Amino acid sequence: MIATISSATVLGVTGHPVRVEVHVANGLPAFNVVGQPDSSCREARDRTRAAIVSSKLTWPQARITVNLAPSALRKVGAHLDLAMALGILAASDQVPVEALDGIGVLGELGLDGSIRRLAGAVPLVDAVVGRRLVIPAASAVEAMVVGNHEVLPAFDLVGVVACLRGEVEWTRPPSVHPAPPPRSVPDLADVQGQPVARLAVEVAAAGGHNLLLIGPPGAGKTMLAQRLPGVLPPLDAVDSLEATRVHSAAGLTLPADGLIRHPPYRAPHHGASAVAMVGGGSATLRPGEISLATNGVLFLDELAEFPSSVLDALRQPLEEGVIRVSRASASATLPARFLLVGAMNPCPCGDGRGTDCRCTDAQRARYRRRLSGPLADRFDLRLEMGVPAVDELLTARRSETSIAVAARVLAARQRARTRGYRCNADIPASELDQFGALDVDATATLERALSDGTLSARGMHRLRRVALTLADLDERDRVARSDVVSALSMRASMAVMV
Amino acid sequence: MSRSPALLGLPVDAHLVALLSLPAMGPARLHSLLATGVGPAVLWDRLGQGWPGPRPSVPGLGSKTEKVWTNWVEGARELELDMVWERLQQHEIGATILGGAAYPPRLAGDIDPPVVLFFQGRLDLITSPLVAIVGTRRCSRYGHDVARRMGRDLAAAGVGVVSGLAAGIDGAAHHGCLEAGGVPVGVVAAGLDTAYPRRHAQLHRDVATSGVLLGEAPPGITPERWRFPARNRIIAALADAVVVVESGERGGSMHTVAEALRRDIPVLAVPGPVGSVASAGTNQLLAEGAGLVTGAADVLLAIGHGARPGPRAEPPPPPDGEAGRVLELVPWRAVSVDQVCAQSELPVRQALDVIDRLVTAGHLARTGGFVERALAVPPNPDQR
Numbered sequence: 001m002i003a004t005i006s007s008a009t010v011l012g013v014t015g016h017p018v019r020v021e022v023h024v025a026n027g028l029p030a031f032n033v034v035g036q037p038d039s040s041c042r043e044a045r046d047r048t049r050a051a052i053v054s055s056k057l058t059w060p061q062a063r064i065t066v067n068l069a070p071s072a073l074r075k076v077g078a079h080l081d082l083a084m085a086l087g088i089l090a091a092s093d094q095v096p097v098e099a100l101d102g103i104g105v106l107g108e109l110g111l112d113g114s115i116r117r118l119a120g121a122v123p124l125v126d127a128v129v130g131r132r133l134v135i136p137a138a139s140a141v142e143a144m145v146v147g148n149h150e151v152l153p154a155f156d157l158v159g160v161v162a163c164l165r166g167e168v169e170w171t172r173p174p175s176v177h178p179a180p181p182p183r184s185v186p187d188l189a190d191v192q193g194q195p196v197a198r199l200a201v202e203v204a205a206a207g208g209h210n211l212l213l214i215g216p217p218g219a220g221k222t223m224l225a226q227r228l229p230g231v232l233p234p235l236d237a238v239d240s241l242e243a244t245r246v247h248s249a250a251g252l253t254l255p256a257d258g259l260i261r262h263p264p265y266r267a268p269h270h271g272a273s274a275v276a277m278v279g280g281g282s283a284t285l286r287p288g289e290i291s292l293a294t295n296g297v298l299f300l301d302e303l304a305e306f307p308s309s310v311l312d313a314l315r316q317p318l319e320e321g322v323i324r325v326s327r328a329s330a331s332a333t334l335p336a337r338f339l340l341v342g343a344m345n346p347c348p349c350g351d352g353r354g355t356d357c358r359c360t361d362a363q364r365a366r367y368r369r370r371l372s373g374p375l376a377d378r379f380d381l382r383l384e385m386g387v388p389a390v391d392e393l394l395t396a397r398r399s400e401t402s403i404a405v406a407a408r409v410l411a412a413r414q415r416a417r418t419r420g421y422r423c424n425a426d427i428p429a430s431e432l433d434q435f436g437a438l439d440v441d442a443t444a445t446l447e448r449a450l451s452d453g454t455l456s457a458r459g460m461h462r463l464r465r466v467a468l469t470l471a472d473l474d475e476r477d478r479v480a481r482s483d484v485v486s487a488l489s490m491r492a493s494m495a496v497m498v
Numbered sequence: 499m500s501r502s503p504a505l506l507g508l509p510v511d512a513h514l515v516a517l518l519s520l521p522a523m524g525p526a527r528l529h530s531l532l533a534t535g536v537g538p539a540v541l542w543d544r545l546g547q548g549w550p551g552p553r554p555s556v557p558g559l560g561s562k563t564e565k566v567w568t569n570w571v572e573g574a575r576e577l578e579l580d581m582v583w584e585r586l587q588q589h590e591i592g593a594t595i596l597g598g599a600a601y602p603p604r605l606a607g608d609i610d611p612p613v614v615l616f617f618q619g620r621l622d623l624i625t626s627p628l629v630a631i632v633g634t635r636r637c638s639r640y641g642h643d644v645a646r647r648m649g650r651d652l653a654a655a656g657v658g659v660v661s662g663l664a665a666g667i668d669g670a671a672h673h674g675c676l677e678a679g680g681v682p683v684g685v686v687a688a689g690l691d692t693a694y695p696r697r698h699a700q701l702h703r704d705v706a707t708s709g710v711l712l713g714e715a716p717p718g719i720t721p722e723r724w725r726f727p728a729r730n731r732i733i734a735a736l737a738d739a740v741v742v743v744e745s746g747e748r749g750g751s752m753h754t755v756a757e758a759l760r761r762d763i764p765v766l767a768v769p770g771p772v773g774s775v776a777s778a779g780t781n782q783l784l785a786e787g788a789g790l791v792t793g794a795a796d797v798l799l800a801i802g803h804g805a806r807p808g809p810r811a812e813p814p815p816p817p818d819g820e821a822g823r824v825l826e827l828v829p830w831r832a833v834s835v836d837q838v839c840a841q842s843e844l845p846v847r848q849a850l851d852v853i854d855r856l857v858t859a860g861h862l863a864r865t866g867g868f869v870e871r872a873l874a875v876p877p878n879p880d881q882r
Contacts, residue, residue, distance in 0.1 A: 195846035196836045196867070214867075361635075361665075384867025386834030395840065448858075470847075485854040486847055489835060492866035 001025075003090035003097055006104040007083040008127040009075045010120050012285040012325065012332030013249040015127025019069040020080060020105075022087030027063035033084075035068030038283055040078045047078070048085040050111040055158045060092040074329050076284045079118050082107030082134070085157060086164070099164040104128035104149065107136045113157040120284075122146055122241075122248035134160060140173050142248060145258035146241075176257055185230035185262070189401040190223065193392030197224055200383045200490050202405050205231045206412035207469030208423030210318075210340040210378055212303075214492060215385030216350050221343035225267070225299040228341060230402040232263040232296070233410045239295040242335060246294060250287050264296035266338075270305040278313045278336075280325030285332045290317050293338035303342040304370040311375055314340075318378050342379065344371065380425060380462045384492040412472040424469045429461040436468035441481035449488055463487050512583040513538035515593060518614060519582060519716045520573040522566050529613075530556045545574035585717040589691045592617050593716075608735040609761065612714045618690050619710035623681050627803050628658040630737035630758075632730075632751045633667025633744045638776045639863040640830050641667055641744035643873040644768055644793075646674035648741065651794030653680020657803060658709070660685065660736050662729060663702060664750075665695050667743045672705060682709035685732045687725035689717040730754040734763060738801045741766045741791060745779035752779060755788075764800055766791045771830050817861065820844070824852045825861055825871075832868040 005020040031045050052059050066084050068075045083105040089095040106124055108116040117138035118124060125133065125146045133149035140153040151173040154160045162168040191198055197213075201224055204211040211228075213221040235243060243260040254260065268277060268289045275281040279288030290298060300306060317323045317336035324333050347359040348367045359367075376382075416424050419435050427435060438446065446463075449455040455463060463484070470483040517528055517538055531541055534554050544550070548571050559566050586593065594600040596613050602624045605611045629652055631645055649659045649671035658681040661668040675682045684705040686694065690713050693699035705711050712732065715725060730750060734740055734757035742765070745751040758765050766789040770777020784790055791797050816822060827841050839849040853869060856862040863872040 193840040194836045195839045196850070199846050384834070385836060386868070388840075389837055392837060392840050397843070445854075474847075482847055482851050486850045488854070489850045489867075 001091045001093070003087045003100070005083040005087045005090075005100055006129045007080050007106060008104070008124045009073065009077065009080070010123045010127075010249055010284055011073070011076075011330055012279075012334050013123055013246050013287050013291065014332065015123035015125070016073055017127050017129050018073070018075060018080065018083075020083040020087050021067040021069060022084065022091045023065045023067070024060050024088070024091040025063045025065075029061045029063065031064045031066075033066045033068065035066075035071045036074045037068055037080075038074060038076045041068065041075050041080055044078065044081045044084050044109075047081050047109045047111060048088065051081070051085055051109040051113045051157050052088065054111065055113040055156070055161065057089060057094055057157075057161065058092070060088065062092070064088060064091075074283060076282075077119075078108040078116075079106050079124060081109040082115060082154070082157070082160070085109060086160070089161065095161055095164050099166070102131045103152075104130035104133045106139075107134065107154060109157065115154045115156055115160070118142075119251040120249045122245045125149070126245070137171070137174075141176060141256075141258040142244075142254060144173060144176055145244065185402070186223075186226045187402045188227045188231060188405055189399045191220060191227065191399055193388050193395055193397075193399075194220060194224075194385070196489060197383060197385055198399060198405075199486070200224075200381050201228050202231065202409060202473065203466060203469050203490065204228060204339065204341070204381055205405075206409045206424075206473055207380075207416065207465065208339060208425040209380035209466055209469065210425070211342070212376075212379035212382045213341070213343045213385060214346050214383065215343075216345060216387055218387045219385040220388065221385065222299075222301060225297070225301070225341045225343065226265070227402065228299075228339070229263045229265045229297050231406040231409050232339075233406065233413060234261050235263060235295055243295050246287050246291050246335065249284075250292060252292070262296075264293055265299065266293040266296070267299040267301065270300070270302050272310070274307075274310045274313050277310050278317070278323055278325065279334050280327065280332075283327070283329070285325050285327065285330065285334070287334050288323075290314070290323060290336040290338060291334045294335045296338060297341055298338045299341045299343070301343045303344040304367060308370070308372065311372065315374055315378075340378070342371075346384070377458065377462075380466050381490045382492045383490050408473055411475070412469065415472045415475075416469070424465050424472070427465060427468075432461060432464050432468075436464050436471075436479050438464075438467075438479045438484070439481070442467070442479050442484045445481050445484045445488075449484075454488065455491075459491065463491060466490065511538070512579045513542045514595075514614065515586065515716045516542060516574075516577055516579055516582045519577060519718055521569050523570065527556050527558070530554055542574060542579070545570055582716070582718075585691060589717060590618060591690045591717055592621070594621070602736075605732070605735055610731060611735070612732060614714065614716075616690050616713050616716060617710055618706035619708075621710055623658070623710050624683060624736065625658070627738045627801055628660050628683060628736055629797055629801065630660045630733050630740040630754070631667065631671035631743060632661060632733065632740065632754050633742055634746055634749050634751065634776055634779075635664055635666040636746075636776060637666040637670070637744045638770075638774065638831060639870050639872050640770070641768075641776055642670045645670035645743045646677075647873065648743070648794050648797065649674025649680070650678040652797060653678035655794060655798060655803070656680075657794075657798070657801075658683055660733055662686065662733060662750075663694075663698055663705065665698070667751075669698055669701060671743075672701060676704055676708060679708075683736060684709070684711045685729050685736070686711065686713045686721075687715065687729045688721035689713065689715045689719040691717040692720060694721045726750055727753050731757040734758040734761060737763055739764045739766055739797060741768070741797055742780050742783060742788075743768045744770060744776045745783075746775055747778045747782060749779055755783065764789060766797060766800055768792065774831055817856070817859070821852050821856055824849065825856055828862060828869060828871050830871045832865070832870045835864070835867050835869050838869060 001024055003022045007018045007020050008015045009018050049059055090097045115136045117136050121139040121142040125143045134152045134154050135143045137153035137155050140151050143151045152170045163170050215221055240259050240261055266289050277289050279291050321337040322333050323336040347364045349359050421427050466487040467479045467483040470486050471479045593616050645667045653675040659671055659675040660683040661671050663684045672682045682705045688694045693702040730753045734754050740758040742751050755765050767780040767783040789800050824842050827838050839846050842849045857864050862869050
């Protein structure tokens with residue numbers, strides 16, 4: 001007798017439907033799982049057996065074969081346990097086969113028959129076929145968020161069997177809590193003085209421009225980076241679901257209402273491996289930091305300390321917005337669209353222009369070269385910062401709050417959207433004349449910068465995008481001289497020495 | 499090092515230059531080899547053959563004797579004579595030896611003259627008066643502007659400028675001199691076919707074209723550390739006065755000062771802000787009695803040169819109003835633009851605009867995210 005149950009498995013951040021077929025036949029007692037199960041799938045054998053026995057059900061003394069179809073796809077994880085167990089029970093007539101029609105099943109079994117929470121629920125739930133879904137109660141909220149199925153929360157095997165036999169009603173799915181109050185993100189008002197740096201944060205947020213902060217320790221680079229997510233607008237529905245899917249696939253805890261609504265902030269340490277950064281680790285092709293930072297901010301502190309192999313791996317995602325990871329067994333395309341913020345010291349000793357800097361010109365040049373040309377090029381904004389002076393820190397002038405800045409950022413982003421691009425940083429060079437038209441003074445200033453060598457031809461396009469964002473923030477249609485001047489101020493040359 | 503009679507009067511030929519090109523072969527050691535009584539051609543062949551026969555004692559080798567001789571023998575074997583001579587011709591490098599006809603008289607009477615002098619350009623341009631302008635490689639914008647202006651004004655008054663073509667003050671002084679169409683005299687540590695630092699390659703060419711470029715090292719030699727003090731003594735030897743514009747407490751310029759004092763040549767210095775690392779040395783020199791100069795006029799007075807500096811354009815008047823107030827906030831050392839914007843209490847976009855206008859007008863100099871006061875150097879009215 002064959003029973004078929006609908007379930008799923010995850011590769012990268014995408015779920016794929018899986019059909020669990022169970023065949024119980026006469027013959028010497030055996031239990032085989034086929035269809036490219038990984039080790040945790042194969043261990044299901046022991047878990048299901050123990051769970052069924054603990055639930056006072058009968059383990060069939062027969063030749064049992066479980067096939068996980070399609071066999072071309074590698075199955076990873078223990079969440080197929082429950083489907084296998086129910087399949088075995090159905091194929092041995094302990095549960096009516098019709099009861100499982102149109103029902104998808106996900107869940108890991110404990111030896112006592114309890115049903116465990118899923119890691120990576122969202123992509124799994126996305127892929128399961130069926131009108132209704134049996135899912136561990138602890139993961140029910142995530143399933144509700146995806147919204148494709150009628151959710152049937154399950155606590156243990158005994159309970160599920162009873163419901164399937166019609167003896168008991170299914171538990172009602174939990175009501176989704178209203179969105180919790182916004183978590184406290186660090187406020188931009190905490191940054192005293194440093195008006196140009198605060199402007200750079202605003203421009204980065206409004207136009208999607210990658211930001212490089214160069215300055216000695218104590219200049220406040222980390223502080224600024226942490227405050228950037230706070231001025232980005234909340235995620236719209238599509239981006240929110242994408243971020244939730246990625247976080248879920250990585251096994252991270254999600255907020256209480258199941259959805260990630262605010263731009264994520266990731267700050268990996270410079271010791272992180274290339275795989276941790278880019279993704280593709282383990283058989284599930286787990287998403288890396290750049291995918292987790294999608295629709296949010298990726299902050300790389302001490303940029304020069306990252307191995308060049310790791311920095312090199314960033315170039316393609318920065319260009320394309322996705323990362324393709326492949327292993328011998330499978331490949332996947334993961335999202336990788338983030339705002340990059342980098343921080344580095346101006347020189348090896350960290351002092352920069354301070355009187356204590358003892359670096360030779362050669363040391364300084366070598367240090368700066370660690371940031372390769374192509375990567376340095378991706379930063380539209382390059383800000384050189386100094387340690388704020390004491391009177392700047394004690395100033396009575398209050399800095400603007402994140403809320404005030406975020407309002408302007410949102411308005412600017414909406415202006416940018418009308419051009420047909422996600423943000424100004426995406427506008428190709430060929431269309432800059434159309435969208436970022438300069439007025440006469442602006443053109444003159446730009447030409448002056450080009451002729452005295454402050455600006456290269458390639459840098460000019462990046463500068464024009466930044467100037468366009470500045471015009472958007474000021475709610476103007478044409479790019480004016482002050483936009484070009486401000487943009488130039490936020491573009492320190494990488495060749496700068498003392 | 500005393501004069502080397504063995505070298506005097508020898509024709510400067512390929513063999514002599516090739517011998518000087520060998521590693522760790524300076525004039526003194528060459529002299530001790532030549533003192534054995536043979537000429538450079540024979541010397542070269544003997545080295546190429548591994549030096550059969552007893553070796554003469556060469557000063558200053560100590561424990562490295564074996565290694566140095568081995569290097570010489572290998573060098574003599576590997577170095578192609580034709581190539582050496584060709585390099586001289588190709589780069590139009592001339593060579594003159596102490597006692598020769600073309601050797602500059604100024605140096606011939608020095609206490610420690612270079613025995614072989616390589617040059618590009620016209621040696622006859624080394625006439626008086628000549629003023630050396632030297633200083634630190636890591637100069638401030640202020641020092642750079644002072645050096646450039648001084649080079650320019652001295653040149654306009656008919657005084658030549660001698661310097662080392664290093665980054666910073668040296669380069670600025672010669673740029674100023676060239677701007678005014680003056681005579682630059684450059685003394686370098688490397689071979690004349692190697693431009694060091696590389697970003698001064700054009701400056702090297704300009705100095706050789708408009709004036710003269712000098713050096714003790716044959717072509718192909720890289721600038722080793724020990725060659726810099728050697729070159730500094732030549733700068734001092736050529737000068738009627740040595741002006742140090744900016745220097746840290748222990749810079750190469752201090753060595754040039756010491757060489758100038760040995761020769762009773764006046765040492766002059768430009769004052770700088772208290773607390774500025776770049777002026778720590780020059781301020782110290784002033785405290786020790788060096789003459790204080792702020793411009794070409796003071797220098798001319800010190801060397802007793804009658805001519806007045808050329809007509810000087812009036813610097814642009816300091817701005818008033820908003821721009822003036824922002825200018826006041828910027829000291830004579832680099833501060834971050836952020837700090838200036840914060841202190842100005844203007845909206846940040848407006849402050850950035852004011853700073854940009856001040857930079858264009860020449861009152862401020864900006865590098866990256868930092869800005870400092872500059873002497874608005876107006877274009878020379880005499881120059882097209």
